[in-house]
Amino acid sequence: MSVSVLSPSRLLGDVSGILQAASLLILLLLLIKAAQLYLHRQWLLKALQQFPCPPSHWLFGHIQEFQQDQELQRIQKWVETFPSACPHWLWGGKVRVQLHDPDYMKVILGRSDPKSHGSYRFLAPWIGYGLLLLNGQTWFQHRRMLTPAFHYDILKPYVGLMADSVRVMLDKWEELLGQDSPLEVFQHVSLMTLDTIMKCAFSHQGSIQVDRPSDPTEEGSTTEGGGAGEDQEEEALGFSGHPPLGQRTTWTRCPTPPCALRRH
Template identity: 30%
Template sequence: MVGLQERKRALAMGIDYEGPTRATLSGQRFKCVFWGLAAVCAGLVLFLLKIARAIWWKPLQVKRAFEAQGIKGPPYRLFYGNSADISTMIDEQRAKPMPLSHDILPRVLPHYHQWTKTYGQDFIFWFGPHARLVVPHPELIKEILSTKFGNYPRFADDPLSKQLFGQGLAGLTGEKWTRHRKIINPAFHMDLLKGMIPTIVKSCASMLEVWSKLITSGSPEIDVQKEFRDLTSHVIARTAFGSSFAEGKHIFDLQGKQMILALESFRTVYIPGFRFLPTTKNRQRWNVEKEIRRSLRQVIDAREKTDGMKKTGRYGVDLLGFMMSQSKDQMGVNGRSNGGLSTEEIIDECKTFYFAGHETTSLLLTWSIILLGIHQDWQEKGRREALQVCGKNNYPDADNLSRLKIVGMIINEALRLYPPAVFLSRHASEQTKLGKLSIPAGTQFMLPILEIHHDPSLWGSDAKDFNPGRFSEGIAKAAKHPMAFMPFGAGPTICVGQNLALLEAKLVLAMILQKFSFVTSPSYTHAPSLFITLKPEYGAQVIFRMD
C-alpha cells in the first residue's frame, strides 16, 4: 500500500518511479534475518545464563554461606556434584568382604563415614547442584521432623525414581498429604489390626509347615530373606487389599523390577527430559509402570463388584476398603469429589503400601533371625518366653501378644542395628534458621538414622553390639535422647503402617521360636547393603532344626 501511494505521488510530480531497488529489498531481508538471529541468540544466552546460575553460581553462593559458618565438605563438581564419588565408594566397599560385625556404617554409607572423618560431624556434600547438609543431632532432627509449619518438607524425587511409590503418602507433601493421611489412618487403628491376626497366623503356619517338611527331608538350610518376602507379600495382599496370593505376587514381582530400575536413578543425577527418551531402560520403566497400574486397577474393579459391596454399599474394612469407602462418602453433587481419593490416587497409595507394607516387615524379620542365629543366648531367652506365654502348640493371639516382652525387645534391637531406611531426607522450603545455622532456601538435609542408632554417646559403649536388654524398660529409657530411635521416622510423617509391621513381626518371630531352633549357616555372607532399603546382599541362609 505504501509503495502504491509513493508511485502515485511520483507520477503526479512527473517523476518516473521504479519502486524499491533490489538492494533495498535485500537490505530489508537482511535486517529481518539479523533481528531473528539476534532474538534466538539472546534467548540462548539467557538459557545458558540460567543453567550457569543453577549449576555454578547458586552452588557457589550456598557453599560460601556454609563455609562462613564453619561448615565444609567435599569439593563441588560441576553438574554432578559428588554423586560419582559416592557411587565409586559404595562399589569399592561392596567388593570387599566384611567380618560378622554389626558395625555396618562404613559398608552401607561409606561416603558418610569417610567424610565425617575428614570434615567432622557437620558437613555438606553435593548431589547434582544441590547441597545436602548432614544433620546428625537428635534435637535438630526433632525440629525438622516435628515442625507443623511445612518448613522442612520432603524434597521431590526425580521423575524416574518417583515411579516406585507414585504419588502416595511416601512422596506427598502439604494439603494432599494431609488429605491422604486422614483417609488412610483409620485402616491402621490397633483394634482393626488385631482383627488381622488370624490371617497373619494362618499364612505363617503354612510357611512353617513347609519348613518342617524341608527339615525332615534333610534340607534344613533356608534362605529366610526369600521366605519372609513371600510371607509378607501374601499378608499385605490379603489384609490390606483382599487380593489373592497370585495377584499380590504378580504385583510384588513387578515392583521388584521397578525397584531395580529406580535404584539406578537414585545413584545418578537426573537430566530433565531424559525420562521421555525411548531408551531401553525407559521403555522397561514405562512397561512395568503400565502393567502395575493395570493390575491394581483390576483389584479395585473387582472390589467394586463384590457381593458385600452391592448389599451394604461398603467396600470392606481393609486399607483398600477404607480408601474406596471414604472416596464414595465424600463424593459431592454432580459426582465430584469433596475430599476423597480418585481411582488414580488410590492406585498410587496401593503402590506405596504394596511395596513398603511388605518390604519393612520382611527385612525386620530377616535381620531378627540372622541376629538370633548369631546370638544363641538371646534366641534361647526368646524361645523360653514364647513357650511360656503361648505354649508349644497354641499360636499367639491378641490377648497374649502384649506379654511377649523379650520378643519385642529383640525386634527393637534388630530395628536399631539394621533399620530398613538408613537415612531420611528433607529440604528447607525457604531461608530459615536451624539451631545456630542460617540455612539457604533449597538446602537438602540428610538425617542419618543408621549413624544415630549406632552412636555410643546416645546408646553407650556397647552401641554396636546386639543387646536387646537395653529396651527392657521400654523405648523411652533405652537411649539418652527420645529421637535416638526412629526406625519408622518421627513426627507427623511417621510411618502410618508401623503398628502393622511390628504386630506382624512379633507374631511371626514368636511362632518360629515356638517351633524351631536355628543357627546362621556357614554359607551366609554378612554383606548389609543399601538397595533403597537395608538388605543382606547375598541372602540370609539359616540352618533350622525342630525342637
C-alpha cells in the first residue's frame, strides 16, 4: 500500500498556475470590454456627426466644463452657439442630446419609440408598470382610457386658477429682484405648484404663496416664537388645525366648493 503526499513546492506550483490562468482570463475580459466601449463610442460619434458640439474628453466628456456655479451660463452659451441641438457627453460611452429647437422637440415627442429601460427600471418597484413605464399596445390602451379625463373642456376651468398662482409668484419675484440679491426659484416654484394643486384638487380658498413666506430670512423669523413655525406650516399646507396622524380624515364630495371635511 503506497501513500502519495503532495510536496509543498508542487502545491505552490499548482496555485501559481491557477492564478496565472485567472489573471490572463481577467485581462482578456478587460480587453474585450474596452474594445466594446471603443466601438460603441465610435458608433455614437458617427450617429451624432450631424450635431456639432464643443470638444469633449474621451473619458470625462463635458463634465469638466460644467462647474457647480456656472452650469446655467454654460447651457445658455451652448444654446446661442448651437441653436438646434447639441450632444452632451456625460462620459466616454454615454451621451445625451439636448434639444433647443421647438421643431426638433415636436418630432421627438410625436414618435412612439420604446422608452429607455436604463433609468425607468429603477422606478418600477415603487410606482409599478403604469402609463409612465409601459410601451407598445398596452401603453395605447392605458392612454386611451385616460384621455377623457384630460380633455381640454375638463381642464379649461383650471387654467384661470393656474394663471393666478403663476401671477402671484411673478409678483413676488418682482419685489425680490429689487433687493439686488440672488434669487433661488426652486422654493418659489414648489409653492406655486402646491398652491395650484390645492386650488384645483381640494378647492382651497386663498393663496398658499401669500400665507407662507418663500424667503428663507422671513421664514426663519416666523419660527422664533416656538410654536409659531408649526402654525405657519399648517397654514402653508392649507389644513389649519388638521387632526393628528392617528386620526383618520375623509373628504366628502359636495356640489359647491369647498368640500366638507369630516373627522372620525
